[in-house]
Amino acid sequence: MNISAVFKKFPKTFWVANTIELFERWAWYGFFMLFANYLTGSSDAGGLEFTQAQKGILMGVGTGILYFLPVITGSIADKYGYKKVLFIAFVIYTSAFILLPLFDTFTGVFIMYLYLALGAALFKPVISATIAKTTTDETASIGFGIFYLMVNVGAFFGPMVTLLFKHSSYNLVFYISAGIVALNFILLLFYKEPDRKPNTDSLKTSILNVFKNIGLVVVDLKFMLFLLIVAGFWTMYNQLFFTLPVFIAQWVDTSILFDYFQSNIPFFSENYGTPSGQMEAEFIVNFDALFIIIFQLIVSTIVMKWKPLKTMMTGFLVCAIGMSLTLFTQNVLFTFAAIYIFAIGEMAGSPKITEYIGRIAPADKKALYMGYSFIPVFLGNVFAGIISGSVYQDMSDKTVFVKQEVAKRGLEISANLSQNEYFNQAAQSMNMKPQELTNYLWNSYNPSKIWYVILTIGLCAVIALFFYDKFIMNKKK
CATH class of the missing domain: 1.20.1250.20 (MFS general substrate transporter like domains)
Known part of the structure; x- marks a missing residue:
């Protein structure tokens, strides 16, 4: 051509x-x-x-x-x-x-x-x-x-x-x-x-x-079940915007990246760094889009002839591993690698969803079914809000943890301070530097445990998709 x-x-x-x-x-x-x-x-x-x-x-x-x-x-x-x-x-x-x-x-x-x-x-x-x-x-x-x-x-x-x-x-x-x-x-x-x-x-x-x-x-329960399964993928995917920027800002030490740019490409450290010597969380997360721009054609070529179901299962699994690993560590280089893994899964699995819907839709209702493929994206955003909201708040929020630690130690710090002022005052009261207090809270409260939640959602979507095709549809697609 x-x-x-x-x-x-x-x-x-x-x-x-x-x-x-x-x-x-x-x-x-x-x-x-x-x-x-x-x-x-x-x-x-x-x-x-x-x-x-x-x-x-x-x-x-x-x-x-x-x-x-x-x-x-x-x-x-x-x-x-x-x-x-x-x-x-x-x-x-x-x-x-x-x-x-x-x-x-x-x-x-x-x-x-x-x-x-x-x-x-x-x-x-x-x-x-x-x-x-x-x-x-x-x-x-x-x-x-x-x-x-x-x-x-x-x-x-x-x-x-x-x-x-x-x-x-x-x-x-x-x-x-x-x-x-x-x-x-x-x-x-x-x-x-x-x-x-x-x-x-x-x-x-x-x-x-x-x-x-x-x-x-x-009323097509088979189709609705498929859409609910795919909603699990979108729930996991949306953590890229809902949770990851907050997690990086609160927990990940990006100073090694800041120092590298400061020495070699100061434009990035000066424009995308913070006064405290860290890189902006959104700058890190944005590499997902860059990876897609660079690698989408390659990935699409590789999976072009794969069956949609196989591609979706593989993509969902890789996405689940990548996204859960982004919430696993304070090491920014590890986070970069995890975002790359996530992007590979996203590029493989996401485009195949629409293709698969076209295959399982009744012959006389294909246009109708394709038009309502929005349902899992809608549900995925609502569910993602729950995970990144109350679940993250209970399991991983540094703002909550520092207040719990202050109360546990019987310290008195004004509630009228901004979050940053409160945190710095808490660190001073505990004879720590801010980064030392962050590391202490990381080790004491284990905020990375939310990665289990993300991985479980992804694995459930993959397993459910496998059994859906095997026992509900009764034939490979």
Whole structure:
């Protein structure tokens, strides 16, 4: 196949849509990768000092709703037109990014995050449908490959840009995302509405049909069981954003990496380091997107001819091992290796989910079933919020542990201090340096034990998937 010849077959709207996707993902991940530490971080560093449980509810439910709404917003787009819905989505996106940092209460931030999620939910089905409608059977494979490349390029560069301004003000993180997504207003001028079948039903009828179709899917217990199993994968996967940045910020000693950059590439230590000689947690986590950009083509080539089930099981298992190991140690080099392992599993398993759904769906309901593959992503976000919230708070939260240690020793430290001030005061009262207190809490409270939870979820998903195919479907797929 002549790649250059295939590229020439894509219409202009295809390239416009991909560029729009790039900027949207750039804006989204520019704030989302930093969001967990923004919600739970110390107030003197710009954080809101929410509890981990509050963070879990906000990110889990809010992001879950984001992935549930597209089945409704997709009908709205079919009814009123893609270009109009994209315009509304960008208005909501831009205003939400500007307004979100103005709120500092849990209720206020939650409402604004739901408003932001509405913008994303309006955007998602339209841009995916645009790519589908501007590709053919011949160009679809390469076309969606380009699309997912744009997703990961945006996911990588978004945090790399916003992290440059985090120390000046967290507000700038949101304003930069607002500016990036607002660039899409310009691109919208060049966006041509792709051919679509007009929806003559009323909006009420269209939405009622959506829920009627959900009912048709829900009564297929075999399919619902598969979606629940895959939700286990997404629960594990979302810890990359919900838990890992917080865990690294609280526990992992990244000074060896800071010292290396300080000596060899000072740009990184100066722009992505902290005053205490550590690297930003989000800088470390962001290597997942970089690994995908570099290795996705290689991994996809290797697993291309594997059966979807085998690939998914392998990918889920490798993901489970990688993600659990990221929460295993304080050694940042070990964390890097674990993120790489996780990325390999993600690249192998995640793309095959949609393919497998297409195989197990009834012949006359393939489009319907493919349209509701959002369910495990929705559930995975909600479950991930529970794990990264109350479970992490009980098993691994350094803020909780230091207060327990202070109470155990009978020390009196003002509750009005910021998290960082409280921790430093506790360390001083115990005649330790902050890093020494971190190491003491690590050894005394064993926060890494949460890796057992993540590994168990992943293994259960793999085992359940194996038995599902063997005993429920009764044939290999």
